[in-house]
Amino acid sequence: MAFGGWLCLLAPLAGFLAILLAGTRITRRQAGILSTASVFVGFAGAVIAFVDALGRTPEDRAELTASWTWLTAGDFRVRLELLIDPLSLVMMLVVTGIGGLIVLYSNGYMAGEDEERRYFAYMSFFVFAMLLLVEGGNLLLLLVGWGLVGLASYLLIGFDHHRPSAVLAAKKAFLMNALGDAIMALGLFLAIAKVGSLDYGAVFDAASSGALSDTTVTLIALGLLGGAVAKSAQIPLHTWLPDAMEGPTPVSALIHAATMVTAGVYLICRTHPVFEAAPDIQHLAALLGLATLLLAGVVALVQWDIKRVIAYSTMSQIGYMFVGAGVGAYGFAMFHLVTHAFFKALLFLAAGIVIHHLSGEQDIRKMGGLRRELPVTHVTFLIGTLALVGIPPLAGFWSKDPILAAALAQGGALGWVLYVGGLLGAVLTGLYALRLYFYVFHGERGEAHAEGHHGEGARTMTWPVLVLAGGTCVVGFLAIPGVWEPFEEWLEPVVPPLVAPTAAQDWLTSLVAVTLGVLGSYLAWRAFRAGRELVADGALRNALEHKLWFDELYDALFTRPAQALALRLRDNVEQPVVQRGLDELAEGTLDAAAVAGRAQSGLLRTYALAFAVSVSVLALVFLVVR
Amino acid sequence: MGPDIPWYLAVSSILFAIGVGGVLLRRSPLIVLLSLEIMLNSANLAFVGFSRLHGEMDGQIFALAVMAVAASEVCVGLGLIVAMARRRLTLDVDTLTELKG
Numbered sequence: 001m002a003f004g005g006w007l008c009l010l011a012p013l014a015g016f017l018a019i020l021l022a023g024t025r026i027t028r029r030q031a032g033i034l035s036t037a038s039v040f041v042g043f044a045g046a047v048i049a050f051v052d053a054l055g056r057t058p059e060d061r062a063e064l065t066a067s068w069t070w071l072t073a074g075d076f077r078v079r080l081e082l083l084i085d086p087l088s089l090v091m092m093l094v095v096t097g098i099g100g101l102i103v104l105y106s107n108g109y110m111a112g113e114d115e116e117r118r119y120f121a122y123m124s125f126f127v128f129a130m131l132l133l134v135e136g137g138n139l140l141l142l143l144v145g146w147g148l149v150g151l152a153s154y155l156l157i158g159f160d161h162h163r164p165s166a167v168l169a170a171k172k173a174f175l176m177n178a179l180g181d182a183i184m185a186l187g188l189f190l191a192i193a194k195v196g197s198l199d200y201g202a203v204f205d206a207a208s209s210g211a212l213s214d215t216t217v218t219l220i221a222l223g224l225l226g227g228a229v230a231k232s233a234q235i236p237l238h239t240w241l242p243d244a245m246e247g248p249t250p251v252s253a254l255i256h257a258a259t260m261v262t263a264g265v266y267l268i269c270r271t272h273p274v275f276e277a278a279p280d281i282q283h284l285a286a287l288l289g290l291a292t293l294l295l296a297g298v299v300a301l302v303q304w305d306i307k308r309v310i311a312y313s314t315m316s317q318i319g320y321m322f323v324g325a326g327v328g329a330y331g332f333a334m335f336h337l338v339t340h341a342f343f344k345a346l347l348f349l350a351a352g353i354v355i356h357h358l359s360g361e362q363d364i365r366k367m368g369g370l371r372r373e374l375p376v377t378h379v380t381f382l383i384g385t386l387a388l389v390g391i392p393p394l395a396g397f398w399s400k401d402p403i404l405a406a407a408l409a410q411g412g413a414l415g416w417v418l419y420v421g422g423l424l425g426a427v428l429t430g431l432y433a434l435r436l437y438f439y440v441f442h443g444e445r446g447e448a449h450a451e452g453h454h455g456e457g458a459r460t461m462t463w464p465v466l467v468l469a470g471g472t473c474v475v476g477f478l479a480i481p482g483v484w485e486p487f488e489e490w491l492e493p494v495v496p497p498l499v500a501p502t503a504a505q506d507w508l509t510s511l512v513a514v515t516l517g518v519l520g521s522y523l524a525w526r527a528f529r530a531g532r533e534l535v536a537d538g539a540l541r542n543a544l545e546h547k548l549w550f551d552e553l554y555d556a557l558f559t560r561p562a563q564a565l566a567l568r569l570r571d572n573v574e575q576p577v578v579q580r581g582l583d584e585l586a587e588g589t590l591d592a593a594a595v596a597g598r599a600q601s602g603l604l605r606t607y608a609l610a611f612a613v614s615v616s617v618l619a620l621v622f623l624v625v626r
Numbered sequence: 627m628g629p630d631i632p633w634y635l636a637v638s639s640i641l642f643a644i645g646v647g648g649v650l651l652r653r654s655p656l657i658v659l660l661s662l663e664i665m666l667n668s669a670n671l672a673f674v675g676f677s678r679l680h681g682e683m684d685g686q687i688f689a690l691a692v693m694a695v696a697a698s699e700v701c702v703g704l705g706l707i708v709a710m711a712r713r714r715l716t717l718d719v720d721t722l723t724e725l726k727g
Contacts, residue, residue, distance in 0.1 A: 602723030604658070608649050 002065040004049025005084040008092050009131045011041035016124035019117055028116035032107040035120035039103050039127050043096035050089050058493045061086050064137050071140075078198060081137035087494045090334060091134035091266055094341045095259045099127045101464035105349050106250040108458035109356060113248075119159060123254065126152035130259050134266060139188055139198040142267070146184065146227060149263065150177035153255050157247040169243040176240040180230020187223015190216060204273035214278075221278035224271055225285055232264030232318050234292040239550050241315055245307040249355055252307055253348030257314050262337045265318065268325040269334055269495050276328070276498070283414055286326020286407075290421040293319025295548060297428030301435070301534045302544045305362050306351050309436045313388060314344055316425060320403050323418050328498025329406035331488035335479050336403055338487075339395035342475050343387035346468035350381040353465065354440060356457055364439040368446040374456055378441050380469040385437045387472045389430045389517040397514065398476030400426075405481070405501035405509040419509075426513045430520020431534055438528040481506040634675030641668035653718045655710070659703045666696045 015038025019031050026034070053061045062085035070080040103123050110116050129152050133145025151174075158170030188198060194216050195206045206212050207220070228234075233241035233256075244256050255261070268275060268285060275282040293316045300312035317340050324333030355362055357374060371378040387394035390401065404426075407418035456462050479487040482503045501509070527534050535541045546552065641664055648661025670689040677685025710717060 600726060602726030604719040604722065605650060605653075612646055612650065 001049045001052045001063045001084045002082070004045045004047070004052060005063075005065060005082045005092075005135055007045030008042045008049065008096060009045075009082065009128065009135055011038050011045060012096075012124045012128040012131065014038060016121050016128060019121040019124065023117075026117070029107075031117040031120045032103075032110070035124045036100065036103045036107060038124050039096055039100040042127065042131065043093070043100050046089065046092040046096050049084055050093060053084070053086065053089055058489070061493065067137070076192060076196060078138060078140045080141070082135045083137040083200065084135065085494050086490050087266075087269060087334070088134045090338065090491070092131060094338055095127060095130045095134065098341050098345050098468075099130075099254055099259060101467055102250050102254045102345060102349065103127075105253075105352070105461050105464040106248075108461035109250055109352055110248065111458070115159075119156075119248070122152060122155045122159070123251075126156065126255060126260075130263070133263055138200060139191065139203065139271075142270075143181070143184060143188060143227075146231065146263065147181050149231070149260050150174060150181060153177065153244070153260055156251040156255060157244045159247055159251065163246070166246040169240075169246040173240040173244050176230055176237050180227045180237060183230070184223050184227025187220045187226070190223065191220050194220075200270075204271075207274045207277040210277075212277075217274065218278040218281055221271075221274050221281035224267060224274060225281055225288075228264030228267045228285070229288060230264075231267075232261050232322070233315050234264070234288050234319065234322060235295060236550075238292060238296075238315055239547070239554065242308050242311045242547070245305065245311050249307065249348060249352035252311070253345045253352070256311060257341070257344035257348050259341065261314060261318055262321070262341065265321040265325055265333055265337050268322070269330040272325075272328075272330055272495055275325075282326050282328070284326075286323045286414070286418055289319040289322025289326055290418055290425075291319075292316070292322070293425045294421055294428070297425050297432065299544050299547050300432035301428070302541055304364055306354065306364050306367070306436065306440060307348070307362055309364070309432060310344070310347050310351060313347075313429070313433060314340075316429065317344070317388070317400075320400055320422065320425070323407060323422060324403035327406050327410040327415065327418065329403060330495035331479075331491045331497050332399065332402040332406055334491060334495070335487050336399035338478075339387070339399040339472075339475055342468055342471045343384045343395055346380060346465060346472055347384040347388065349461070349465045349468065350377050350384060353377045353456055353461055354381075356461070357455060364436065366446040367440045368443040369441070371441040374441075376456055376462060377465070380465050381441065382437060383469045383472055385433045387476075388433045389521060390426060390513055391517060392510075392514065393473070393476060395472045395476040397510070398479055401510045401513050402479070402481055402501065402506065404513055405505045406497075406499045408505050408509060409499045409501040423512060423516055426516045427520040430517040430522075431524045434521040434524035435528065435534060438524065442528070631675055631679045634671060634678075638668045638672040638675065641665075641671065653720055655703075655707050655717055655719055658719060659700065659707070662703075663696060663700065666692055 015035050018038075019026070019034055022031075062083070065082045065084065067079050067081035069077050071078040103120070106119070106123065110119055113119065126149065129145055129148035131145075133142055133149055136142040136145055154170045154174040154177075157173050158167050160166040191198060191203050194212055195203050197203065203220075207217050212220075230237040241256055241261065245252055247255070268282075275285070296312040296315035296319065300309050300316070303309045303312060317336070321333045321336050321340070324330070324336060353374065354367065354370060354377060357370075357377075358367065361367070383394065387396040390396040392398075404419055404422045407415050407422060409415070410418070477484075479485050481501070488497070524534065533541075535544060543549070645661045645663075645665030645668060648664065649658050652658055652661065670692050673685040673689045673692070675685075677683065677689075707717065710722075715722070
């Protein structure tokens with residue numbers, strides 16, 4: 001298992017370094033092939049480890065690879081080690097499998113782009129960072145991967161560095177992520193201070209045995225949640241994700257749908273003993289998830305950019321995962337993560353084909369009637385959309401409904417709020433997802449058509465989409481509630497769930513959720529047929545188009561005060577004190593030098609005399625003082 | 627047995643004074659260099675004298691080291707003087723004030 005784990009981690013790193021060091025000695029095509037191959041080798045490594053784990057008893061499936069000491073400071077030491085267990089194996093398979101398909105797709109999508117080599121180097125680097133995050137054997141390695149993932153997303157969002165909006169979006173994503181990293185680092189510092197170790201086992205034992213005070217555990221959990229919220233784009237650190245759509249479409253698919261943003265869910269599942277010891281924080285996670293899924297759902301109703309709609313749907317679906325992880329249904333949350341990776345990558349890649357076909361047009365008002373021009377894309381996009389809405393038997397149905405059922409099983413005020421909110425989210429999902437589908441593929445031909453004749457693109461683009469569509473159709477059958485649940489059983493030894501919905505709750509939830517999803521879809525269809533918008537003009541629509549003023553709020557709360565403070569500091573401190581002080585120092589030095597320079601006559605004999613006199617005086621002093 | 631130690635020290639002091647006088651009063655770099663050598667050798671004489679007084683070899687060894695340094699110094703100094711002569715500079719330390727501050 002260790003071999004597979006290391007191979008999985010190091011293959012993408014090797015690909016990244018090879019492309020980086022080869023420079024212009026390899027062609028753009030070769031760079032793409034190298035990157036794709038490196039990620040698929042990583043996938044092979046993950047499969048090797050997976051098969052190895054399958055052959056063992058469930059209790060024996062976790063392995064901490066023996067490794068060497070990385071950092072030592074007194075008693076505190078951190079080892080460079082990998083943790084291969086059912087949870088990280090799931091993530092490894094998703095990251096390298098879906099990631100490999102997306103990198104393969106990039107070969108077609110990015111063809112002819114400048115700086116393709118840089119792009120593929122970054123893609124490999126991203127996959128490596130994400131694997132380090134999920135395979136790291138202790139919290140510090142996880143934080144390292146966490147930070148590198150943020151860096152990779154910065155590099156990829158800002159790939160079009162000549163477009164100011166892309167650079168701004170990259171900066172925004174990086175700042176938000178860095179804020180999350182910092183909060184998480186604070187939590188880890190506290191863990192170092194109180195536990196003295198960042199090993200998973202030590203921290204979890206301390207948290208669940210009650211060796212730590214409630215305040216400490218709560219603060220550590222809050223730190224972890226801060227990191228998770230930033231990385232997973234949940235309220236209140238969610239504003240970077242829609243802007244991140246400035247990156248190339250495969251980047252959106254890879255980072256902002258399939259893998260990176262799900263890291264927060266992974267973190268909560270991985271560190272579940274800490275969250276279970278601080279139930280308030282765990283419930284806070286669920287409530288933040290609920291708020292995000294509703295907010296993203298309503299904002300998505302009025303967006304006109306095809307990628308932004310999908311981005312908001314991502315936020316919304318991750319909200320569901322947070323709800324699941326927040327009530328302790330870790331298996332369901334992880335399963336939704338997996339199915340979501342399939343259908344969201346599918347949606348993004350299909351949207352990429354549409355954008356590619358229309359030579360970069362992303363406004364859905366200018367699309368329409370594409371189902372005849374792009375038949376394959378049309379069908380696959382529809383599959384992705386229906387999976388997103390949760391229509392059986394597609395993937396989303398099997399994974400989203402159990403989360404809601406778990407919320408129902410949780411009971412109490414919290415459970416009911418989550419349940420009702422989640423069902424409301426199902427209606428919204430139907431509305432925005434089908435609205436997007438109808439605008440793009442139905443109705444009159446839009447004005448953007450005249451320019452585009454790319455068709456569905458190269459086979460490297462269509463094949464990954466078809467594979468993902470196939471996956472979306474079948475992956476859901478890995479967890480049929482009450483009948484066949486290999487996925488939950490697989491995760492059970494690592495993350496035992498806190499709640500288990502009964503069969504009745506499952507069926508009831510599925511019935512209601514599917515009905516509501518269909519209702520939302522039907523309303524979207526009626527509105528589209530009538531040519532109406534889902535949200536009528538007015539104050540509400542205005543609010544939604546401004547994304548509920550979160551950006552404006554942060555601007556007023558943080559950016560402007562910070563700028564004003566910086567200006568005042570410049571005028572009152574930097575200019576008068578620092579700048580003037582340095583000038584004075586320089587002038588004083590010059591003046592002193594002018595005086596001292598006069599003593600330097602250049603006459604050798606004067607120097608010798610000064611020397612002789614000084615030595616004589618010193619000799620006299622020594623004689624007298626003795 | 628030769629003369630007593632004070633005699634050695636007296637000669638050494640006189641030689642040192644002659645050297646200092648030469649460095650301070652003469653203007654030819656060549657003579658200044660010679661005077662420096664006299665000062666160094668006066669110190670050597672004192673070393674050897676004290677070495678004899680204490681019956682130890684340290685002073686003599688140190689004198690050898692000083693001679694080695696003096697020889698190197700003469701090499702550099704004479705090299706400089708030759709270089710100055712080649713560039714037809716006046717061999718007068720009072721006119722060589724290029725490094726005035």
